Amino acid sequence: xxxxxxxxxxxxxxxxxxxxxxxxxxxxxxxxxxxxxxxxxxxxxxxxxxxxxxxxxxxxxxxxxxxxxxxxxxxxxxxxxxxxxxxxxxxxxxxxxxxxxxxxxxxxxxxxxxxxxxxxxxxxxxxxxxxxxxxxxxxxxxxxxxxxxxxxxxxxxxxxxxxxxxxxxxxxxxxxxxxxxxxxxxxxxxxxxxxxxxxxxxxxxxxxxxxxxxxxxxxxxxxxxxxxxxxxxxxxxxxxxxxxxxxxxxxxxxxxxxxxxxxxxxxxxxxxxxxxxxxxxxxxxxxxxxxxxx
Ligand SMILES: NC(=O)c1ccc[n+]([C@@H]2O[C@H](COP(=O)([O-])OP(=O)(O)OC[C@H]3O[C@@H](n4cnc5c(N)ncnc54)[C@H](OP(=O)(O)O)[C@@H]3O)[C@@H](O)[C@H]2O)c1
Numbered sequence: 001x002x003x004x005x006x007x008x009x010x011x012x013x014x015x016x017x018x019x020x021x022x023x024x025x026x027x028x029x030x031x032x033x034x035x036x037x038x039x040x041x042x043x044x045x046x047x048x049x050x051x052x053x054x055x056x057x058x059x060x061x062x063x064x065x066x067x068x069x070x071x072x073x074x075x076x077x078x079x080x081x082x083x084x085x086x087x088x089x090x091x092x093x094x095x096x097x098x099x100x101x102x103x104x105x106x107x108x109x110x111x112x113x114x115x116x117x118x119x120x121x122x123x124x125x126x127x128x129x130x131x132x133x134x135x136x137x138x139x140x141x142x143x144x145x146x147x148x149x150x151x152x153x154x155x156x157x158x159x160x161x162x163x164x165x166x167x168x169x170x171x172x173x174x175x176x177x178x179x180x181x182x183x184x185x186x187x188x189x190x191x192x193x194x195x196x197x198x199x200x201x202x203x204x205x206x207x208x209x210x211x212x213x214x215x216x217x218x219x220x221x222x223x224x225x226x227x228x229x230x231x232x233x234x235x236x237x238x239x240x241x242x243x244x245x246x247x248x249x250x251x252x253x254x255x256x257x258x259x260x261x262x263x264x265x266x267x268x269x270x271x272x273x274x275x276x277x278x279x280x281x282x283x284x285x286x287x288x289x290x291x292x293x294x
Contacts, residue, residue, distance in 0.1 A: 006035060071124040108260065146196075147214050
């Protein structure tokens with residue numbers, strides 16, 4: 001199985017490269033400058049040359065706050081770029097997996113969001129990702145849109161690495177406690193994507209395998225409790241304790257608003273593919289252990 005992935009340095013792309021190598025699956029990371037989602041004309045030639053069995057669009061404009069002032073650029077990459085990837089998949093006759101986000105929802109429901117709940121993004125990044133979903137649906141019926149949330153990994157910029165870096169110099173930190181969601185390890189996303197790729201390229205392709213699915217770490221928490229677990233794990237590696245002070249979102253100003261409830265109901269994915277991600281605490285612990293080993 002040859003899996004073409006967009007981007008090479010993103011959290012999900014790097015995780016796919018690592019897990020693919022472990023599982024003997026060929027992962028072709030197609031990145032800038034050869035493949036630039038901001039220039040859709042670059043997509044089909046690079047994809048055609050790669051001759052993939054399946055395409056994963058893991059690249060995106062992900063700077064949530066900056067997107068408030070750069071929405072046109074974010075849309076170019078997340079909407080027109082995603083459209084070009086899905087159109088290339090349609091031209092090549094292969095399925096496409098598109099990564100999307102909990103930020104397509106407003107966050108005012110008091111239960112985990114299901115795939116068919118009404119979308120209504122409250123920030124620019126969410127609007128561009130939702131437009132990208134629609135573009136992928138329009139480009140090909142052979143799509144799997146995976147909405148995920150609160151992604152972290154041993155790589156790149158994410159909450160776990162930020163907390164560990166801040167904790168090195170600060171004995172106390174203020175962390176938002178009134179947003180709840182599901183921390184999701186990019187390495188778990190990669191395992192799930194590869195299982196989905198395997199299923200789509202080998203077994204019979206029933207209609208229930210295509211469409212939109214939610215995929216996130218099992219269980220929910222707040223950013224403050226997430227931080228507490230990171231520091232508890234870090235203390236087992238000899239790090240000094242860090243006191244987490246719980247604050248409200250209003251006290252932590254950001255350019256983009258975040259949904260108060262980011263929880264995603266992942267039952268549909270479990271039923272279609274038998275895929276359920278590990279408990280969020282297990283993967284946070286593994287990631288901190290890996291980052292602080294030796
Ligand atoms: N991070 C989260 O918390 C989160 C939450 C929900 C959903 N998601 C979604 O999950 C997916 C993966 O996110 P991630 O955390 O892995 O992202 P990331 O670490 O920020 O990486 C983004 C990737 O996109 C690539 N990229 C950006 N602009 C590009 C362009 N014009 N052309 C080609 N590649 C471009 C980057 O390229 P280089 O390889 O060249 O650096 C990088 O590989 C995205 O669709 C994101 O929207 C993320």
